[in-house]
Amino acid sequence: MALTVVSDSGRTWHLTQRIGSGSEGVVYAVDDARPLVAKLVLDPPDPAAYRRRIARLVRQRRQPRAVRLLSGTPTRVAWPMAGVRAGGPGADGVDGYVMTDMRHARQPFAHLLTPQARQVLLPRTTWATALAAALSLARLLTDLHAEGYVVGDLKPDNLWVDAHGRVGIADVDSWQFTDGGEVFPGRMGTPGHTAPERIGAPAGTAPDRASDDFVLAVLVHQLLMCGLHPFAGHPSTGGDYLSYDDNVLHGRCRLLDRTSVVLPRSAPPVDLLPRRLAALFRAAFGGVRPPASVWAEALAAESEPARLRTCRRNPLHVHTAERPWCPWCDLAERGADGYPAPDPRPRADSAAQGLKETEEKALWQR
Known part of the structure; x- marks a missing residue:
C-alpha cells in the first residue's frame, strides 16, 4: 500500500516501494517525474529537534554555502529539499525529508570495493578509477569542511559512485553544522x-x-587496497580478533607496524601504494592527520597519466609507475585478482610478458 507524506507547505508526495533502511530511517522511492526519494526517521530521540534540524537544512539549500556544494552535474549531495511528515503537518506521524535519488546517476560506493561487485556492476573500472574516486571523495570532503559542515558518520553506506569514480554523499541530516548561532551536533557513528x-x-x-x-x-585505503580495511588482521600476539575498532584503539595496523597483525596471502601488498600516499596513511593513522585538502593534492598528483602503468597482460591491471611489475598479476597467481580481465581468453603475448615480468622481479628482489 502506497504511503503519503506531506510537507509543511501542504505539498503531497506519494511514496512507492521501500528501497533501503539504515540505523535510523527507511528510504522510499517517490512517485515523481524527478528522481527523488524520501527518508523517514522512525524514532528520533527528540522529534521536535529533528524537525528543526531538517527545516534549517532545507532553508540552507538556498544559501551560498549549500548552493556551492550543489553546483555541477550530477549533484554531489542529496540535500533535503523539503521536510515531510507521514500523516500530515501537525499530526502524529513519522518525520523525514525528500531528497535527490542518487541511484539515477551513481551506484552504492561499496560496489567499488570488491572485485566481485566491480566485475558485474562496474566492469570497466581499474585502479585508476579507485584513485579517481578517492580524489573525488577528498575534494568533496574538502568542500564540505570549507563550508562549515562536518559529516561525522562518513561511511560507505552514505556514499555513491559512478563508473568514472565521481562520488556523491547522502544522509545530510546526520551532519554537524551551525545555523544562526545554533549548533546542530553530529549524531551518528x-x-x-x-x-x-x-x-x-x-x-x-x-x-x-x-x-x-x-x-x-x-576509505581511501579501502579504495586503493581492494576493499581492505587498514586496521584489518588478527593480532599477531595470538589473541582473538574482536573488531576493526579494537585494532584501531590498540594501534594494530600493518602500515604502522607490519608485525602487529596477521593478514592472508591474498591481501594486497603495501608496496602497491605510491610512497607519497603510504606516508600520508602512516601520518593519518599515527596521530598527525592530513586534512582532506592534502589528500586531494596528493591523489591528484598520483592520478596523472605519467604516474600510472597498464599491464600488457590485462588492460584492467593499472598500477603506480613506482611498481616495477604488476601487483595485480601477483595477486591473480594467488587466486585473488583484484581486477579480473573482462575477456578470460589468453592474449598471444601473455607468455612472453610473463617471462619478462619474472625476470624483472628477480632483478628487483636481489
Missing part, C-alpha cells in the same frame, strides 16, 4: 569508520573535521 577518540566516547560526543579526516584515510 559507525563501527569500523569512527576516529579513535570517538570510539567508546559518551553518547553525544561531537565529531570534528579531524575525525572526518581519519575516516577519509580509512
Whole structure:
C-alpha cells in the first residue's frame, strides 16, 4: 500500500516501494517525474529537534554555502529539499525529508570495493578509477569542511559512485553544522569508520573535521587496497580478533607496524601504494592527520597519466609507475585478482610478458 507524506507547505508526495533502511530511517522511492526519494526517521530521540534540524537544512539549500556544494552535474549531495511528515503537518506521524535519488546517476560506493561487485556492476573500472574516486571523495570532503559542515558518520553506506569514480554523499541530516548561532551536533557513528577518540566516547560526543579526516584515510585505503580495511588482521600476539575498532584503539595496523597483525596471502601488498600516499596513511593513522585538502593534492598528483602503468597482460591491471611489475598479476597467481580481465581468453603475448615480468622481479628482489 502506497504511503503519503506531506510537507509543511501542504505539498503531497506519494511514496512507492521501500528501497533501503539504515540505523535510523527507511528510504522510499517517490512517485515523481524527478528522481527523488524520501527518508523517514522512525524514532528520533527528540522529534521536535529533528524537525528543526531538517527545516534549517532545507532553508540552507538556498544559501551560498549549500548552493556551492550543489553546483555541477550530477549533484554531489542529496540535500533535503523539503521536510515531510507521514500523516500530515501537525499530526502524529513519522518525520523525514525528500531528497535527490542518487541511484539515477551513481551506484552504492561499496560496489567499488570488491572485485566481485566491480566485475558485474562496474566492469570497466581499474585502479585508476579507485584513485579517481578517492580524489573525488577528498575534494568533496574538502568542500564540505570549507563550508562549515562536518559529516561525522562518513561511511560507505552514505556514499555513491559512478563508473568514472565521481562520488556523491547522502544522509545530510546526520551532519554537524551551525545555523544562526545554533549548533546542530553530529549524531551518528559507525563501527569500523569512527576516529579513535570517538570510539567508546559518551553518547553525544561531537565529531570534528579531524575525525572526518581519519575516516577519509580509512576509505581511501579501502579504495586503493581492494576493499581492505587498514586496521584489518588478527593480532599477531595470538589473541582473538574482536573488531576493526579494537585494532584501531590498540594501534594494530600493518602500515604502522607490519608485525602487529596477521593478514592472508591474498591481501594486497603495501608496496602497491605510491610512497607519497603510504606516508600520508602512516601520518593519518599515527596521530598527525592530513586534512582532506592534502589528500586531494596528493591523489591528484598520483592520478596523472605519467604516474600510472597498464599491464600488457590485462588492460584492467593499472598500477603506480613506482611498481616495477604488476601487483595485480601477483595477486591473480594467488587466486585473488583484484581486477579480473573482462575477456578470460589468453592474449598471444601473455607468455612472453610473463617471462619478462619474472625476470624483472628477480632483478628487483636481489
